[in-house]
Amino acid sequence: MTVERLPNFLLRGLTPLEHRLVMALYEELRNEAKIAPGHIISYPGLPLRFRWASHYGVSSAMWLLKDDGLAETVPRLGTRFVIEGQTWEVPRSDLCIPLRAYVGRVIRERIIDGTYPAHEKIPPARLLADEFGVSLATLHSGIMPLFREGLLKRDAHGHSIAHTQAPTGGVQPGCAPHITRRGELTTEYAAWGQSKTLTQWSRDPRCLVTYACLKSRVLYQNWPLKRALSTPARTRAGAG
DNA sequence: GGTGCTACAATACTTCAGAG
């Protein structure tokens, strides 16, 4: 294994601790015996290997390594970093968006380009989940916006059908927005004359469900906020 | 049994504020 180009992080301003950690990892990357190709390095693992490294420093250092294509985020089982031992290829830009958004985008493109013919059933959800290597829950989160956009509909038996070509003013292939983790954090939702974030609403005494359930209802199932807050969990009310 | 969908707890990662 060889690293032929000068990493960009050497040219940036780093805190001493971050610089120390990045250089330590960089040296290990150059030494195949220490980090094998494809080896997964978890965040919790790094402070154990480098006892002087804080988790904040690890986060900063790993982002720099990712920027330089020396690591990539693997969106399964949480986000981890995979060292590319052979090619040092820059990770797919697709990995910059959440996995569910990536899945939705690919399916949207397949509908638009005719891979899934209009008015015909798309493959079963379990097959699609298997193809993308994601869980059913993630797949459903990903395709939920396609139902709202009218690209997918359900037939009498609940099967998902590719409904139409691109809707008027619709989303163009490959043009999904860059979604950041913090993007939803500051979004406020109004009910009972108040405007709060979902996190704040989840702590409101009028909220009968957990934060995760509330988020799922509001963001992915498009429930009205009041209904999402006041409908107890474990009901089928959201299906209709 | 196959399929679609909802709900939830658990886990891992990210970011920020504040303290030393």
Added chain:
DNA sequence: CTCTGAAGTATTGTAGCACC
């Protein structure tokens, strides 16, 4: 400058229900 803890996000596996 560095570290810690809290808060928040992303994703998972699994359970359960309905329909054919």
